[in-house]
Amino acid sequence: MPTVPTSGNVPHGLAAHEVLLSLDTDGEHGLTTEEATRRRERFGPNLLPATAGAGVVTRMLRQFHHPLIYVLIAAGAITAGLGEFVDSAVIFAVVVVNAIIGFVQESKAEGALDALRSMVRGEASVVRDGREEKVPAEDLVPGDLVRVAAGDKVPADLRLVRPAELRVDESALTGESAPVVKDEAVLPEPTPMADRRNMAYSGTLVTSGSGTGVTVATGARTELGRIHRLVGSAQTLATPLTEKLSWFSKVLTVAILSLAALTFGVGVVRGEKPVEMFTAAIALAVGAIPEGLPAAVTITLAIGVARMARRRAVIRRLPAVETLGGTTVICSDKTGTLTENQMTVRAVWTPDGEYEVTGSGYDPDGELRDGDANVVTAEASEALRWCLLAGAGCTDAAFVLDGGRRTLAGDPTEGAMLVAAGKGGLPPEQVTTACPRIATIPFTSARGYMATLHHDRATGDHVVLVKGAAERVLAMCRAQLTADGTAVPLRPDAVLAATERLAGRGLRVLATAIGPGHGATAPRLDEDALPGTLVLTGLQAMHDPPRPAAAAAVRACHTAGITVKMITGDHAKTATAIAGHLGLIGEGPDGRVLTETDLAALPAERYPDAVDRASVFARVSPEQKLRLVKALQARKHIVAMTGDGVNDAPALRQANIGIAMGTGGTEVAKEAADMVLTDDDFATIEAAVEEGRGVFDNLTKFIVWTLPTNIGEGMVILVAILIGARLPILPTQILWINMTTAVALGLMLAFEPKEAGIMNRPPRDPGRPLLTGALLIRILLVSALLVGGSWWIFKWEEAIGSGLTEARTAALNLFVTVGVFYLFSCRSLTRSMWRIGPLSNRWVIGGVTVQALGQAAITYLPAMNHLFRTAPIGAQSWLRIVAIAVLASLVVAVDKRLRRTA
Structure with a gap:
């Protein structure tokens, strides 16, 4: 029985034989x-195995495993015990709805593994018994x-034995934007996966050429x-909101039980x-339990989801709305x-001048401009x-x-040159x-160029066209071409200088x-004769351009106190150039560019820093x-990870919030993510962060408003x-x-508009409690006014x-009534209700009317x-009630003013 080499380190280090x-x-x-057939029985099908997960019943019961849910269930039971069956039914309905939402969202998240498994299905051309035949890839x-x-x-991991001008697009697996030219040369064992030219990996796409390889892993x-195992092992983290609510619920449960x-x-x-x-103890517990809190959390998050959808960000998991508001670091994939x-040609250099090429990507709109900015x-x-x-x-x-x-069908580099010619x-x-092709010398990494023979119908002659390194x-070359078509002696130093520049x-x-x-005469393309x-004739210089709005979005994130880091499988030089265009590289040590080799050499204690x-x-x-994501989380960061490829899926799932590209992203990335950008625009993240901050503000306002009453x-x-x-x-x-x-x-x-300047303040400190000391003091002040005011008016009436x-x-x-007046104060936790406009939230006016x-x-x-x-x-009683409510509003207003001037 054969000894199968391990895909990760051996096959590329061995000769094909x-x-x-x-x-x-x-x-x-x-x-x-x-x-x-015997080997299939031993190794199993060429499919990614389904990860064993909890059953449907277990996953549903898990939705009830939360301190706040325990409190609500107790409240429902207590209310039923008091004979208030309608109110009890409402409480239990909230519990059930929350459980259903959690169950559905968790089930969707499991789709990431299914998407990965689907990537290896299909047919494969295999040689068996000396004959080539089509078989299911899983066989x-x-x-x-x-x-x-x-x-x-x-269809599987292959060690190439006979590549023929083979190029493979590995961007979904490695992040490398350009197709990789393959050969069968033996490579050192430590060679990173992205540089293993003698391997073709499962799930990648052949862009040109052909090849034969022996299957080394299935x-x-x-x-x-x-990567499938990494996705399955990556922990889906609790969001800052759910963590804080869990702590808050535990404290609340202990306090309620102790007081009862x-x-x-x-x-x-x-x-x-x-x-x-x-009975009195039950009354105290019922009074202290904020029955509306779970509904408020769910509805506020749902409203945030709707707002984000209008701004082209689709949320797959409700708490992700709030998590965005607390994001401190965005780790962004480069490619896509x-x-x-x-790829886009940016400049064309010829022996007689240099030309700028406008436009971006494969869009044919654009033009060539000479050194005086004239269109040519x-x-x-x-x-x-x-x-x-x-x-x-x-x-x-x-x-x-x-x-x-x-x-584009084919190599992105060649696509860029096609577009540049069209612009010219x-x-x-x-x-x-005009110049149909007759013969070809294909590109190989050893050859370093491609040559084609054409028939120039305008002159009747034949011409060889060459492009390459x-x-x-x-x-x-023996000469260089001038503007009038004359061949003059070659100036290699000038050409190399332009290349380096x-x-x-x-x-x-x-x-x-x-x-x-x-x-x-009869044409012939002879490699040895070239x-x-x-x-x-010249040089064409190209790159994968930054998205038009990306630089502005990065600046906006920096203004909001959010660090943006670029994580890519591309080469350091390319990544550095793109980072410079986007404003990601700063002065001093904070602008460092680290490669995987650099990271691997770092001692464990220095790695997070x-x-x-x-x-x-x-x-x-x-x-x-x-x-990287785990290291940043160890530094107490709230990490958002963007990506579009299969290689991004594990980090997307591990991050506090994973963000996938909706148009250019793979299904694996979308299923692993918490949020999908329908326009693939990095700038949409800025809008989503703004909405997330507004959602957290509104949730905090609700809690600050409801606790004094309880x-x-x-x-x-x-x-x-x-x-x-x-x-x-x-x-x-x-x-x-x-x-x-x-x-x-x-x-x-929940419908409160976002406050002005919300994106000019730094992100919330991840270690900061749900309620700050200042808000707790305000809650206790209003609570004391309610206790004192209710006893005073009760005794006064008697x-x-x-x-x-x-x-x-x-x-x-x-x-x-105090709750109504206090509601207007809670519309902003720092500013007076007069500065934000008492009537600017029509929902509040409608709610007050219904309550009245x-x-x-x-x-x-x-x-x-x-x-x-x-x-x-009578009216006198109402006057006394309103007077106490006004007093409570004044106390809150003074508290805000003192804290603003402190």
């Missing part, structure tokens, strides 16, 4: 059908001889399978009946995220014309219409018609040349991306028990206050001869009086 020998297979005839086994051609998806053993136990104990010690004290993933065409210079012709004619790429969309007045179809083409701008430089085609016969200080990470593998209700019951007095407010009345005000008043804060029912009705209305009608009903309708044991009260 050694790999064939170790796999006990034939390099010409492949495996026999019988042997392939491939180690040792199978597989043949791939342009347009094929590589299914979970492939590089794609390794104290109430019961004090009453029994004082000689009260245990049953009555148990900060850049367009479309190919006719302006023979050197320019032949430089563009060589780029457009010496190519295997072409643009096709796919569903009405213009897409030489559209590809015209080049093909500047040094290689230059070595074959353009490369220093982060551009990839290719040289073009022309050669004789033996006139009108050196010393070519005439240099180095990662925190660096701006650009180049040539980074999926494991390193994952490690604390006040609980303390009123506790005081009554401690002093042996009658309850100023009954449990059923407490339920009325909590349920109606939460819906009619508190939830209106003192002037009102009955017990009227006195309790006054206390009930006091709680609600409800209070009129419970106070004056006989049926409601009977149900809630209330009674009508």
Whole structure:
């Protein structure tokens, strides 16, 4: 039985015949059908295994495992015990709805693994028993001889044995924007995956050429399978909001149970009946539980989701809305995220001048401009014309219409040269018609150039067009072309200087040349005859351009106190150039560019600090991306990770919020992410962060608004028990206050517009508690006013001869009226309601109107009086209630003013 090399380190370090020998297979005839069947039984199908997960029932029950849910379930049970079955049903409905939402979102997240598994399905061309045949890709086994051609998806990890001008697009796996030229040369074992030219990996795409390779890994053993395991092992982290709410819920639960136990104990010690004290303890618990909080959280997040959708950001998991608001670091993939993933010629150099090329990507709109910024065409210079012709004619790429969309079939570099020729007045179809191709010398990494023989119909002659690496083409040239078409002696120093200058701008430089085609006689393209016969026409310099709005978005993030780091599988020089255009590289040590080699050499204790200080990470593998995110999280950062490829999926899932590209992103990345950008625009992240900050503000406002009422209700019951007095407010009345005000008043804060300057402040400190000390003091101030005010008005009403029912009705209305006035104060936690406009949130006005009608009903309708044991009260009572509410508003206003001036 063969010894299968490990895909990660051995096959690329062995000669092709050694790999064939170790796999006990034939390099010409492949495996026999019988042997392939035996190996499939041993190694299993070429599929990524489904990760064993919790069952449906377990995942549903897990949604109830949260302290706040425990509190709500207890509240529902207590309310049912009091006979208030309608209110109990509402509470339990909130619990069930929250559980369903969590269950659905968790189920969607599991789709990331399914998307990965689908990438290796399809058919493969395999040689068995000496015959080539098509088999399902899942039937491939180690040792199978597989043949791939342009347009094929590589079905397994292959050690190439006979590549023929093979180029493979590995961007989804490595982040490298340009297709990789493959050969069969033996490589050192430490060679990074992105540089393993003798390997073709499962899930990547063949862009040109063909090749034969021996299967060295299938299914979970492939590089794609390794990423699959990383995705499965990456922890889906709790968001800052859920972590803080969990802590808040635990504290609240302990406080409620302690106060209820104290109430019961004090009453029994004082000689009260245990049953009555148990009822009082239940009343205290009901009053202290913020029943509306889960609904408020869900609805506020849902409103944030809707707002973000209008700004082209689709949220897949509700808490991600809030997480964005607390983001301190955005780790952005380069290719397709900060850049367009479309190579673009930026400059054309010819021996008689240099031309700027405008436009971006594969969009044909653009033009050529000379040194005086004048628009020119190919006719302006023979050197320019032949430089563009060589780029457009010496190519295997072409643009096709796919569903009405213009897409490139072939190498992005060749696509860029086709577009540049079109901008110069030489559209590809015209080049093909005017100079049809007759013969080709294809590009190889060893050769360093591509040459094609064409028939120039305008002159009847034949011409050779060449493009390739500047040094290689230059070595074959005898002369250079001038603007009038004259061949003059070659000036290699000037050509090399121009090459270095353009490369220093982060551009990839290719040289073009022309050669004789033996006139009108029988044409022949002879590789050995080319050196010393070519005439240099010029240089074309290109890059994968940054997205138009990316630089502005990066600046906006910096203004908001958010650090942006670029993480890419591309080369350090290319990454540095793009980072410079985007303003990512700063002065001093914070502008460092680290490669995977640099990161691997860092001691563990220095790793987090180095990662925190660096701006650009180049040539980074999926494991390193994952490690980078974890290191930043260890530094207490809230990390957002953007990406579009398969290689980004593990880090997307590990990050506090994963952001995938909707148009250019793979399904794997989308399924692993918490948010998908429908326009693939990095600038949309800025808008999403703004919405996220607004959501967290509104949630905080709701909590600051609702807690005084709950604390006040609980303390009123506790005081009554401690002093042996009658309850100023009954449990059923407490339920009325909590349920109606939460819906009619508190939830209106979810619609509060974002405050001015929200993006000019730094991100929230991840270690900062949900409620700051200043907000806690404000909550306690309002709570004390409610306790004192309700007792004062209760005793006042009794003192002037009102009955017990009227006195309790006054206390009930006091709680609600103070809540109304306090609601306007909570619309901003730092500014006065007059500065933000009392009427600027129409939802609040509508909610107050609904609550006022409800209070009129419970106070004056006989049926409601009977149900809630209330009674009508007079105008004097209302004046006293409003006076206390105004006092509470003034206290809050003074507190805000003092803290602004402190």
